[in-house]
Each structure stands twice: as C-alpha cells, then as structure tokens.
Amino acid sequence: MMDLKKLASELPNRYVEEARERGTKIIGYACLATPREVFDAGGFFPYRIRGMSVTRTELADAWLSRFNCGFCRSCLQLALEGAYDFFDGLVETNGCDHLRGMFENWQYAHPRDFFHYIRVPHLTNQDSMDWFVEELELLKEALEKHFEVSITEEDLLAAMSLQGDIADKLRRVYESRWGDEVRVSGGEILALMTLEGSAPAEDFSRLLDEVLAEYPSRPPLKYRARLMLGGSATDEIELVSELESVGGAVVADSFCFGGRIFRGEEPLDGPPLRRLAHRYLYNLMCPRMFDDYARRKAFIDDLIERSRPDGVVLFHNKFCDLHGVENVKLRMDLEKQGVPVLTLEKEYGAAADIGRLKTRVQAFLERLGK
Amino acid sequence: MAVLFGGIDVGSLTAQAVVLDNGDIAGSASIGVKPNPLDSARTVLMAVLEQTGLEPGDLHFTVSTGYGREQVQKEGLSQANISEITAHGKGAQWLLPSVRTVIDIGGQDAKVIRVNEKGDLEDFVMNDKCAAGTGRFLEVMARTLGVGLEELGPLSFQARNPLELSTRCSIYCETEVLHYLQRGADKADIAASVNRTMAERVMALVRRVGAQKEITMTGGVAKNVAVRKELERLLGIRLVEYRVDSQIVGALGAALVAREMGGGR
Known part of the structure; x- marks a missing residue:
C-alpha cells in the first residue's frame, strides 16, 4: 500500500497543488456536520482542517486561552503561521465553542476571502430539520454568490452519488479489520480518514481503489488484543501507531476523524438538500447534540458487536468538556455490560505524553490478560 | 541448581533489580537513575549480580519494567517487558x-x-x-x-x-x-x-x-x-x-513475571 501516513502528514499535499494548478477553489471546514457534497457539487475542493499534532501554540494562545482544547489551538496556530493560506474560504459550524473560537479568531486575525457560518441544530426533530435545510440552502447561495457558480440539483445528486460510492469503499477497508485477521493498522485507517478530508472526491475514490486492491495480499498483523478507540476530535496518527506498538490492534473507533464519518442512508425522495440535511443531522454521533446519548451509545454498541474488541479506550483532550463528560457515562455503561474500558485524558499532540499513555494502554492489555 | 530469574525496574528517579530463585528473593539492588535508562539498567543489574555472585548468563529469563522497559528489552538486557502497574501489583500480592x-x-x-x-x-x-x-x-x-x-x-x-x-x-x-x-x-x-x-x-x-x-x-x-x-x-x-524495601516491589513483580514466562514454579 502507498504510504498513507506520509501522504497524510502533508498539509498542502499533491492534491492541493493539482487543485491550485486547475484553479479549483479550496474551502476549509472542520466539523462533520458540514455536508461536503455541496462543495463537491459546486466544483470546490473541501479540505478538512487538522491540527497535525502541533504543540507549539504561541500564536494561537494570543487569541485563544490555554483552557481551550489543544486541537483547536493547534489548528489556529497553523492558520496563523500561514500553513492554510491555500484556502480560498472557510466554513464554520457551531460544532463546539472551542471550534467556534478557532474559526472566528482565524477569520479576525488572518481572514480568508470567503467566510460562512452554518448554524447546526442541537436537536433532531422536524423543526430542526427545517432549520438545517434552510442553513444548507444559505450555504449553497453564499457559495454561488461569492464564487459566481451555479449549483444545480443534478450537480448535488451526482456529488451525493459519488460520496455514496466513496463511503462504500471506505467502509470495506474500515470493516476489513472485523475478522480475526487484521491487515490494516489503526494508524493507517486514521491516516486514510484524514485523507478523506484532504483530497478531492474523485482522487480519494481512486486512492481507495488502490488500497482495496493492495491490502488483501498483506500478511496479517500480529497483535495481543483487539481495541476500539473513542473520544475527542483527533487526527493524531502517530499517537494511535504508538499505542498499537504495545500490541493492541485498533479494529474500530468512534472518532470524528474515523467511524463517525459513516452515515446511514439518506431518504431516497425529496429535494437533494433536504436529503442531505436529514443524512447529516440524524447521523451526527457527536456529544454536542442534545438528548441524543441513546443514539450515540447504540452506535458504539453496534461497533463493538461487529468489530469484537477485547476492550475500549476512550480519550479526551484536556478541556474538551463534551467528551470528558460523555466518556464518564460511556465508561460506566460499557463496564456494566462487561466491556473493559480505559479512559485517558491527554494533551493534544504532546509527544512527551506518549510514554505515559503507552504505560496505561500496556497495563490495560495486561489487565485483559493479553 | 536453582533456576534464576531477573526483574529490572528503571523508574524516573531510581532503578532497581531483583534476582529471584524458584522460591525466594536471592538479591536486590537500588540506585539513583543515570541520564540514560540503559546505563541505569546495566548498573543496577551488575550491582545485584555482584551481590549474589552471579554472571549475566546465570539468569534464565529477565523481564524489564518502568519507563525504560522497552529500551532495556531492545538492548537484550531483558527478554520481555511489562508495565510497572502490573509489576507492582504482582510484586505486592506475592509478598502479601x-x-x-x-x-x-x-x-x-x-x-x-x-x-x-x-x-x-x-x-x-x-x-x-x-x-x-x-x-x-x-x-x-x-x-x-x-x-x-x-x-x-x-x-x-x-x-x-x-x-x-x-x-x-x-x-x-x-x-x-x-x-x-x-x-x-x-x-x-x-x-x-x-x-x-x-x-x-x-x-x-x-x-x-x-x-x-x-x-x-x-x-x-x-x-x-x-x-x-x-x-x-x-x-x-x-x-x-511487608519485609522488603518498598522500592524494589516493581522489580520483584517483573522477576515474578519472568518466572512465569520462563517456566519457573
């Protein structure tokens, strides 16, 4: 397989260079509630913002507090350093308050030409659906007006169809670990998941074809125990690889750069934007959603049942209150079901933290008798 | 002749080594750590071997633990490594x-x-x-x-x-x-x-x-x-x-796991 981790380690990657040569506009987004099909349909390259495990955040700290999540501070740091200067625009959501702080300080201190805010409802009901459809219409109109493009229903349907194909392929790689033999590591899967947001749809689809053709011929990985990971937004590929180095094969995750990318089918009838709104809003497995713990728990239960981990490791970034609280409840509920759980609070991206985290994960494997 | 097992615990401030025969602690040593965990492991291991009159080759199986555990194994000073969490639990429960x-x-x-x-x-x-x-x-x-x-x-x-x-x-x-x-x-x-x-x-x-x-x-x-x-x-x-220095319990636990892995009683 091509070196997915290396490809994922570059911010302005080869896809960005190619897009710039073609004159394709690149729009930065961060939250999984952002329907990338709308950008795909308009001929844009939607690029998902990452923190790249950056830990020196002195520029960002002048705008955000040290009590903000490290992931958001790292993203802002990169933006202020100019690492994301290839963006033609930014699309913000109210994913969480830390994320909003990141976007709004970014736009204030280092503005991009286009900036749009999608107000994502916190509830899932008919009223919130109507609201979200309107929000997506506003996004489409804003893109059309600013960039002087037209996004038709046919464009949207074609983009949705392509994303459907991509999801099918990605799911095949992701779920390949659910048998006894694991041929793709958790670090590689996380790299692939980050590439999903940093390559245009057609390119990512081709990349998946290569992965699907290559991985079955690999020898199975040697592992002591199967692990599922969950928790805060993280793109820390090296962290996952380091944790796997003590003998745990990551077979599933509920990260937002991970298992949460998969969404159920959208309704097959109705206008494309309403179908998209339904698909995104009703499949947002994020603790920022109100009154929705049961659905998130069912999503995790389903992952556990199908991927058969020996234990679950739940992370949260320091100061990530949403996942900090959610992880306590999840740990208590999963342990009641007899699923061993390890919860870890960590600094985002801190290499110095790895030894401390590895000790705990190794002890967890030993606790599992592995 | 007794089959001997070793445990090496390289921590953040101190390092310990324990030699275990099939039934009991044959010797133990403790030192302040050196900048390089491998130097700490070598020094403390030599100290316990000297104390017990043994040669490195006399140890049938050795397990490392503590912050330096992986490096110690990579250098061949131990044959396996475990977390210090398991090591302390194992050592303390064996003592009591x-x-x-x-x-x-x-x-x-x-x-x-x-x-x-x-x-x-x-x-x-x-x-x-x-x-x-x-x-x-x-x-x-x-x-x-x-x-x-x-x-x-x-x-x-x-x-x-x-x-x-x-x-x-x-x-x-x-x-x-x-x-x-x-x-x-x-x-x-x-x-x-x-x-x-x-x-x-x-x-x-x-x-x-x-x-x-x-x-x-x-x-x-x-x-x-x-x-x-x-x-x-x-x-x-x-x-x-218990009857031993509280700082050697991690190394003792590692030696006990070495005994399990190395086929001792």
Missing part, C-alpha cells in the same frame, strides 16, 4: 497474598492498582500529567523546607498546629510553604500539612478505583511514615506491611 489493592507512589507518578488472588491486574488508575501526589512533590517541599526527604515524615509527628495548604498544585504549594516560612511558621506544622496534602491527593485516586482490603503501599513514598499514617486515617484501616 491477602493484598487486593496496592497504592504505588513513585518519583513522578502515583497509581492505585487492584489485583486478584493471583496478583493479576483487575483495575488501575494512574495520576494525570501533574507532579501533585507524587514523590517529586515531596522532594520539592523538603527542599523548600530545607530538610532531607527522609526527615519529612518524622518531622510531621512533632507538629503541634498542622497548617492547611489551600492548593494541590506543586508550584503553588511551594509558594504557600515559602509564605508560611516567611511568617515564621514551625517547619513541623508545615511538614504535617505537606504530608496530609499528599495523602489527600492520592485518596482521590483510591476513590476512583475503589479500594478493596487488604491494602498496602509500594514505591519510594511508602517510606514516608507520615503519608502512610494520613492514608491510614483517611482509609480507616491499617496498611499492611
């Missing part, structure tokens, strides 16, 4: 078969470990990235008070009016201790507050994992009699004691 909870406080971390009747790990909790509640906290406080680390515990027992420290953070505590000293407070009263603060911090971990009797302490801080006393008061029970 009735023990089910181990409070291990080392130089830079604190752990509460629950084990079963075989010494296998059932649950654990470890402090987050913070010096509060670790040996380093006591070191900083002893230095601020101008007393030796080993004096900090006994000094507490001379306290007449133990003071209150309003924070658990090592840095803020140091400032608060300096403030008390400038006001002319008695060192013994301050030492008592330092040891109590330490015990209270560790109790937060004990509550998280849920202690089960019997309970014992390992690691360097187990030597601080005042911290032990405060923990006993907070737990409402006596911590059980």
Whole structure:
C-alpha cells in the first residue's frame, strides 16, 4: 500500500497543488456536520482542517486561552503561521465553542476571502430539520454568490452519488479489520480518514481503489488484543501507531476523524438538500447534540458487536468538556455490560505524553490478560 | 541448581533489580537513575549480580519494567517487558497474598492498582500529567523546607498546629510553604500539612478505583511514615506491611513475571 501516513502528514499535499494548478477553489471546514457534497457539487475542493499534532501554540494562545482544547489551538496556530493560506474560504459550524473560537479568531486575525457560518441544530426533530435545510440552502447561495457558480440539483445528486460510492469503499477497508485477521493498522485507517478530508472526491475514490486492491495480499498483523478507540476530535496518527506498538490492534473507533464519518442512508425522495440535511443531522454521533446519548451509545454498541474488541479506550483532550463528560457515562455503561474500558485524558499532540499513555494502554492489555 | 530469574525496574528517579530463585528473593539492588535508562539498567543489574555472585548468563529469563522497559528489552538486557502497574501489583500480592489493592507512589507518578488472588491486574488508575501526589512533590517541599526527604515524615509527628495548604498544585504549594516560612511558621506544622496534602491527593485516586482490603503501599513514598499514617486515617484501616524495601516491589513483580514466562514454579 502507498504510504498513507506520509501522504497524510502533508498539509498542502499533491492534491492541493493539482487543485491550485486547475484553479479549483479550496474551502476549509472542520466539523462533520458540514455536508461536503455541496462543495463537491459546486466544483470546490473541501479540505478538512487538522491540527497535525502541533504543540507549539504561541500564536494561537494570543487569541485563544490555554483552557481551550489543544486541537483547536493547534489548528489556529497553523492558520496563523500561514500553513492554510491555500484556502480560498472557510466554513464554520457551531460544532463546539472551542471550534467556534478557532474559526472566528482565524477569520479576525488572518481572514480568508470567503467566510460562512452554518448554524447546526442541537436537536433532531422536524423543526430542526427545517432549520438545517434552510442553513444548507444559505450555504449553497453564499457559495454561488461569492464564487459566481451555479449549483444545480443534478450537480448535488451526482456529488451525493459519488460520496455514496466513496463511503462504500471506505467502509470495506474500515470493516476489513472485523475478522480475526487484521491487515490494516489503526494508524493507517486514521491516516486514510484524514485523507478523506484532504483530497478531492474523485482522487480519494481512486486512492481507495488502490488500497482495496493492495491490502488483501498483506500478511496479517500480529497483535495481543483487539481495541476500539473513542473520544475527542483527533487526527493524531502517530499517537494511535504508538499505542498499537504495545500490541493492541485498533479494529474500530468512534472518532470524528474515523467511524463517525459513516452515515446511514439518506431518504431516497425529496429535494437533494433536504436529503442531505436529514443524512447529516440524524447521523451526527457527536456529544454536542442534545438528548441524543441513546443514539450515540447504540452506535458504539453496534461497533463493538461487529468489530469484537477485547476492550475500549476512550480519550479526551484536556478541556474538551463534551467528551470528558460523555466518556464518564460511556465508561460506566460499557463496564456494566462487561466491556473493559480505559479512559485517558491527554494533551493534544504532546509527544512527551506518549510514554505515559503507552504505560496505561500496556497495563490495560495486561489487565485483559493479553 | 536453582533456576534464576531477573526483574529490572528503571523508574524516573531510581532503578532497581531483583534476582529471584524458584522460591525466594536471592538479591536486590537500588540506585539513583543515570541520564540514560540503559546505563541505569546495566548498573543496577551488575550491582545485584555482584551481590549474589552471579554472571549475566546465570539468569534464565529477565523481564524489564518502568519507563525504560522497552529500551532495556531492545538492548537484550531483558527478554520481555511489562508495565510497572502490573509489576507492582504482582510484586505486592506475592509478598502479601491477602493484598487486593496496592497504592504505588513513585518519583513522578502515583497509581492505585487492584489485583486478584493471583496478583493479576483487575483495575488501575494512574495520576494525570501533574507532579501533585507524587514523590517529586515531596522532594520539592523538603527542599523548600530545607530538610532531607527522609526527615519529612518524622518531622510531621512533632507538629503541634498542622497548617492547611489551600492548593494541590506543586508550584503553588511551594509558594504557600515559602509564605508560611516567611511568617515564621514551625517547619513541623508545615511538614504535617505537606504530608496530609499528599495523602489527600492520592485518596482521590483510591476513590476512583475503589479500594478493596487488604491494602498496602509500594514505591519510594511508602517510606514516608507520615503519608502512610494520613492514608491510614483517611482509609480507616491499617496498611499492611511487608519485609522488603518498598522500592524494589516493581522489580520483584517483573522477576515474578519472568518466572512465569520462563517456566519457573
């Protein structure tokens, strides 16, 4: 397989260079509630913002507090350093308050030409659906007006169809670990998941074809125990690889750069934007959603049942209150079901933290008798 | 001829090695760590071999633990490595078969470990990235008070009016201790507050994992009699004691696992 981790380690990657040569506009987004099909349909390259495990955040700290999540501070740091200067625009959501702080300080201190805010409802009901459809219409109109493009229903349907194909392929790689033999590591899967947001749809689809053709011929990985990971937004590929180095094969995750990318089918009838709104809003497995713990728990239960981990490791970034609280409840509920759980609070991206985290994960494997 | 097994524990401040024959501890050594964990491992291993009159080749199987465990194995000084959490649980339960909870406080971390009747790990909790509640906290406080680390515990027992420290953070505590000293407070009263603060911090971990009797302490801080006393008061029970240096328990646990892996009894 091509070196997915290396490809994922570059911010302005080869896809960005190619897009710039073609004159394709690149729009930065961060939250999984952002329907990338709308950008795909308009001929844009939607690029998902990452923190790249950056830990020196002195520029960002002048705008955000040290009590903000490290992931958001790292993203802002990169933006202020100019690492994301290839963006033609930014699309913000109210994913969480830390994320909003990141976007709004970014736009204030280092503005991009286009900036749009999608107000994502916190509830899932008919009223919130109507609201979200309107929000997506506003996004489409804003893109059309600013960039002087037209996004038709046919464009949207074609983009949705392509994303459907991509999801099918990605799911095949992701779920390949659910048998006894694991041929793709958790670090590689996380790299692939980050590439999903940093390559245009057609390119990512081709990349998946290569992965699907290559991985079955690999020898199975040697592992002591199967692990599922969950928790805060993280793109820390090296962290996952380091944790796997003590003998745990990551077979599933509920990260937002991970298992949460998969969404159920959208309704097959109705206008494309309403179908998209339904698909995104009703499949947002994020603790920022109100009154929705049961659905998130069912999503995790389903992952556990199908991927058969020996234990679950739940992370949260320091100061990530949403996942900090959610992880306590999840740990208590999963342990009641007899699923061993390890919860870890960590600094985002801190290499110095790895030894401390590895000790705990190794002890967890030993606790599992592995 | 006895089959011998080795355990090497390279921690953040000290390193230990234990040689185990099939039935008992044949020898043990403890040193302050060197900048390179491999040097620490070699030195402490040589020390215990010298003490027991053995050669490196006499050890049938060796297991490393502690922060340097992977490097030690990579260099061939051990054949396997385990986490220090398992090592301390295993070692303490072997010393005291009735023990089910181990409070291990080392130089830079604190752990509460629950084990079963075989010494296998059932649950654990470890402090987050913070010096509060670790040996380093006591070191900083002893230095601020101008007393030796080993004096900090006994000094507490001379306290007449133990003071209150309003924070658990090592840095803020140091400032608060300096403030008390400038006001002319008695060192013994301050030492008592330092040891109590330490015990209270560790109790937060004990509550998280849920202690089960019997309970014992390992690691360097187990030597601080005042911290032990405060923990006993907070737990409402006596911590059980054992016959060896509390700092070698991790290396002992590693040697016991070496015996299991190496086919010993």
